[in-house]
Amino acid sequence: MAETTVPDPLEPLTRDVVARLQAHLDGPSATVRAQTREALCELGLEKAEGLDREAYRDQVLEWLRALAGGGAGARSFPPELGGEGDPAGSIASFQTLAHGDLSLLVKVGVQFGLFGGAVHRLGTEEHHRKYLPGVASVDLPGCFAMSESGHGSDVRSIRTMARYDAAAQEFVLHTPDDDARKDWIGNAARHGRVAAVFAQLDVAGEARGVHAFVVPIRDEQGNLCEGVEIEDCGDKMGLQGVDNGRIRFSAVRVPREALLDRYGQVGEDGSYTSSISSPGARFFTMIGALVQGRICIGSAGLAVARNALTIAVRWGERRRQFGTGLDMDTPLMDYLTHQRRLLPAIAESYALQAACDHLTSEYVAVLTEPGGERQREVEALAAGLKAVATWHMTRTVQDARECCGGKGYLTENRFASLRADSDVFVTFEGDNTVLLQLVAKTMLSDYASQFEDLDAVGMARHLTTRSVSRLLSESGPLGRFTRDSAEPRDASWQGSMLRVREERLIDSLARRLRRLVQSEGMDPLRALSHCQDHALKTAIAQVERIAHERFTMAVEAVEDEPTREVLTRLRDLYALTVMERDRAWWLEHGFFDGDTGKEVQREVNVLCGQLRPAALGLVDSFGIPDALLRAPIAVAPQTSGAGTD
C-alpha cells in the first residue's frame, strides 16, 4: 500500500542519469538524431522571424536543400538508390526535426516522405533512376497530390480521373469539378515542379481504382504546365512556411511511363495487369505509404510537446510565486497544480515514445516482409498512436503555455508558433477521430475472427468466461481489486487493469453492434456510427495498454539502477494518470471500489512530489538544444544539477 511505503523524493538527477535517460529516449537511432540536431542548429532557424509568407517559404526551401546536402533526403531509400536503407533512422530524424521549425518539418515530410516515398514504393526501377536523385537533392521539388477538396480523408472515393488513351499511349488526367481539386497539397503553391497524382484509372472504359502518376506541374522557370491550374490555399493558422495549394488538371496528358506501376501496369495496348488481384487489397497496398507518414506525425507530436515541457519546466523552476504563504523563494514547480500539469505529461511522453519505438521496429519488419496480421497491427497502431500522441501534444502545449502565464503569451517564448504550427497535426494525415475509428474496426475484425461460429448468446457467455478466467489466472480473484489489494506501483497490476479495460470495451462494443444489427436490423456501419464514442474509447484503451506494456518492457531492460528507478516512477505515473483520467470506467465495471479510485488520485500526487526534484533533469533528457528552443524564459536555471549538452 502506497500510504505506508511512500518513498522519499528523488534527488535532482545527476548528469550521468540525464545522459542515460537521453540515450534511452534516443534509442538505436541516436547517431542520426545527433546529426539531425546538429544540422538543425546550423540552419539558423531564427532567420524566419519577421519574414513575410513568401520569403519564409523560400527560406524553408533553402533549409530543405541544406538538409538534403547533409544526406537527410535519401536516408530511407536503399543503398543502391544512394540512400542508407534506414527507415527507422528516417523516422527518428523526422522526430528530431520537430524540435526545430515545423514548416521545415512538413516540407521535409512532403518532399522526402510523401513524394519520394510514393516514387520509391509505388514506382519501379526506371522511376527510381529518373526521379529519386532529384528528390534527395531537392533539385526536383515534388508534391503528393492525394487529398481532394470534397474528400479529405477518403482516398478511395477521390474523383480525379486518369483515362488511358491507347492510341497516343498517354494518360489523360482530368479534374471533373471543384470538389475533385487536389487540396492542401504541400509544395504546390510555389516550389513544386512535379506531383505524384492519385487518380481513378480508367483503361478502355474499365475502372481500375486509385493509381499514382508522376505529373509535371511547372517547368524549370517555374511556369505552370499546360492544363494545370494552381491556387494558393492562403494564410493558415500556422505552417506559413509551407506552400500548400489546390491543383486542377484540365485534360493533362502524360506518357504511359508516368504511371507508378509497381502494383498495377498498363501495357502499350491498354491491357491492365496487377500482381494483386483484389482491387481492395491493391488499394490498401498502395496506400501503405501513408503508414510511415502517420508514424512520423505521431513521433513529431511527441517532440513538439517536449519543447513545450522543457520551456515550462525551466520557467517553473525560475519563476517564484506569491501569496499562499510559502516564502517568496518558492518556485512555481513546487505547487501541486503545476506539477500535475507538467509531470504526468513528461511520463506520458516517455510511455508514448516506447510505443513509438515498438511501432517503428515492427514497421521496419513489415517493410521487409509485408502482409498478414503483423501488417494490420502496424497499420492500426500507426493510426491509433498518431491520434493519441497528437492529442497529448495539443493538451501539453496548452497546459505548458498556461503554466508560463503572460510570459507564455509572448511570441518570443515560442508557444505561439509551437501551438499554431502543430495544431493541424490532429486533423491531417488522417483526422484523429477517423483514425481511431479505423483502429476500432481492426479490433472488431480481430475480435470477430475469434467468434465466427458463435451466436450472440454463445459469444456473450464465452466472453464472460474468458474475461473472468483470464483475470483470475493473471490477477487472482476479482476481490483483489479493492483498495486493500490494489497495487498502484505494481506493473503487473497496472497491466492487468489496462488489459481488462481494453478487452471489456471491445467485448461490449461488439455486443452492442451485434444487438443493433441483429435485433434492431440496423445497417452495420450505421450501427458503428451509433456507437462512435464507444469505438473511440476502445481504440484509445488499446493504444494506452500497448504504451504501458512497451514502456514497462523498456524500463525493465535498463541496467543502471538510478536510471531504472526514475523510469519506473515515470511508468507508474503514466499508468496511474491513465487510470485517474478514466477511473470512472473501472469503478463502473467493478474493478475499483471507491477507495481504489481515491488511492489512484492520491498516488498521482505522491508520484508528482517524488518526481518533482527530477523535473529539470527530465526535460534535459529530451536533449533539445537551446538554439532550437529559442525561448528566453527557457534559459536553464543555475540551480540545475544536471546539464544539457
Place this chain on the structure above:
Amino acid sequence: MAETTVPDPLEPLTRDVVARLQAHLDGPSATVRAQTREALCELGLEKAEGLDREAYRDQVLEWLRALAGGGAGARSFPPELGGEGDPAGSIASFQTLAHGDLSLLVKVGVQFGLFGGAVHRLGTEEHHRKYLPGVASVDLPGCFAMSESGHGSDVRSIRTMARYDAAAQEFVLHTPDDDARKDWIGNAARHGRVAAVFAQLDVAGEARGVHAFVVPIRDEQGNLCEGVEIEDCGDKMGLQGVDNGRIRFSAVRVPREALLDRYGQVGEDGSYTSSISSPGARFFTMIGALVQGRICIGSAGLAVARNALTIAVRWGERRRQFGTGLDMDTPLMDYLTHQRRLLPAIAESYALQAACDHLTSEYVAVLTEPGGERQREVEALAAGLKAVATWHMTRTVQDARECCGGKGYLTENRFASLRADSDVFVTFEGDNTVLLQLVAKTMLSDYASQFEDLDAVGMARHLTTRSVSRLLSESGPLGRFTRDSAEPRDASWQGSMLRVREERLIDSLARRLRRLVQSEGMDPLRALSHCQDHALKTAIAQVERIAHERFTMAVEAVEDEPTREVLTRLRDLYALTVMERDRAWWLEHGFFDGDTGKEVQREVNVLCGQLRPAALGLVDSFGIPDALLRAPIAVAPQTSGAGTD
C-alpha cells in the same frame, strides 16, 4: 427511466423559437446588445486584415473612438457624469463586443473599464470632472498600471513606491528595480497619455499600502514625460492590436491631487486619513474594481466560444462525410462524436450565461450597497466563473476548430485569431488557477464560520450528520441513488447531486487541512498548497452547482412552451455533461452505482440525438451577425429552418 421514455428528436427550431431563445440569452440588456452589434458591424472589422502591428493598433484606436462616439464609453458612469448609470448594460455590451475583434475588446476594457473604472471608483468629484469626459471620448487614452513584472497577480506586494513630499505637496513615484516595472499595461506602448498607477504609499515614512495615482506618461505630441520609460512588450500570440508595454518611473513627481483619494486621503500637511480603518479592508475595497473586469472577461469568453460553435455547427451541417457506410448526404453533424463535441458546449454556454446573468445582477446590487457576505459571494463567483467560463472557451474553440478539419486551419475561417487572441483570457485578470484558489479560500472561511466552536471530531460528526440528513430530506434515502432511482432528467435530482458534491468536497477539504495543520503541524497556507488540486475541484464544483441552479430557475421562468422545452433539454444536457465528466466522484462516494454512471453517459448520447435537429437554430440564437463571424465556411446553410437576422 430514460430508456423507457426516450422522447423523439426535436424538430428544427422555428424562427419564433430562435428569436425567443436569443431574447432569453440577451436578457434585460437586449437593447444595449443590439446597439453594440450594430455599432460593431459598422466598424468594418475586416480592415485589420493584413495590417502590420502598429497600423493594426492605430486601427483599433480608431474603432475605439468610433464606439466612444456612439456612447459606449460612458455607459457605466452615472448620469451626472455623462453616462447612463448602467453597469449591467456595460457588461452586456462588453460581452457582445467579444463577437468582434478581441484587440478592440481589450482596448475597450482598458480604456473604459480599467482606467475609467479606477478614476470613477477610486477618485472623487474633482477627478471625475477632470478625467471622465476624456475617458469617455477617448481624447485621453489611459492605462491601468497595476501588474508588475515580478508579481503578476499579487497586487498587495507590488513594489512601485509613491512617497509624499510634503514640502512640495507632491507624490514621487519610483520604480526600484526591473521586477517592479509595470508590465503588460495596455495602451502603454503607443497610445496612452496618462496612467492610473498603483503604488505603495509612503507618507512621512509610514507605509499606507497600495493606492492609485493619475500619472501623465505622454504629452499631447506623444512624447514621453520626464522620468517615464516605456518599453513595448513585443509580439504576442494574439491581441497584436493592443499596445501592451512596460513602464518604469524614475522619481516622477505628481501633484497631491493626483492621488485617487476616495478611500484614503493625504492632507497638505502630510496627514493620512481613511474612511476604512483596516489596511486590509481598504486594500480589498480598492481592488474591487477588478471584480467587474473578471465578470467581463468571463462573459467575453462565453461569447468567443459562441463564435466558434456557430462556425463549427454551420460547417458541420454543410460538410458531408464519407466512409462509415452512411450515404454521402450525411452531414458531419449526424455523427455522434461531432454532436458530443459541439452540443454539450452549447448547453454549457447557456448554463454559464445564466450564472453570468445572476452574477451581474448581484454585482449591480452590491455596487449600490457594498460590503458583507453578498459582496464576498460576488467576488468569489466573479473569480470562479471567470476561470470556468474561459476554460470552457479554450476547450470549445479547440474542439470546434478540430471539427472543421483543414478548413478550420485556414486563417480566413477565423479559428486562428479566435484562439490566439482569446488564449490569454485564462491567465490574465487573475490566472485561472489562482482565482479558483481564492474561491476555495472563501468557501473555507464560510465553512469555518459555521464550526467555530467545534473541535475536529465534533466537526466531522456534525458534517456527516448534516450531509446525510440534508440528503435524506431532499432526496429520500441514499438507496435512491442507484440506477433504478436516478432521474437524469429531473432538475431536483441533478441539483441534489451537484450540491452534495460541492458540500462533500468542501467538508473533506476542511478536514484534510485541519488534520495537516493540527496533527502534522503544517503551516496553514502550506497545507492549502498541499491540497491544491482538491481546492480547485471544490471551487469548480461550486460554480457548476450555481450555473445549474440559475439555469434551472431561468428555464422555469420561460412561458413559451416550445422554447422552455429546448431550454429544458439544454439544462439536462449541461447537468449530465458535468456529471459524466466527473462521474468518478459520485461513484467513489457512493452516490452512483456503476449502472448510474453508465446511464449518465447513455443519456448524454440520447440528448445529443434529441437536440441535434435544433443545432442550427441554437447557434442562430447566439445572434452573431455574419459580418462579425467573417468565416466563409459559416455561411448559413440553405437547409436551416431557422433564420438569422
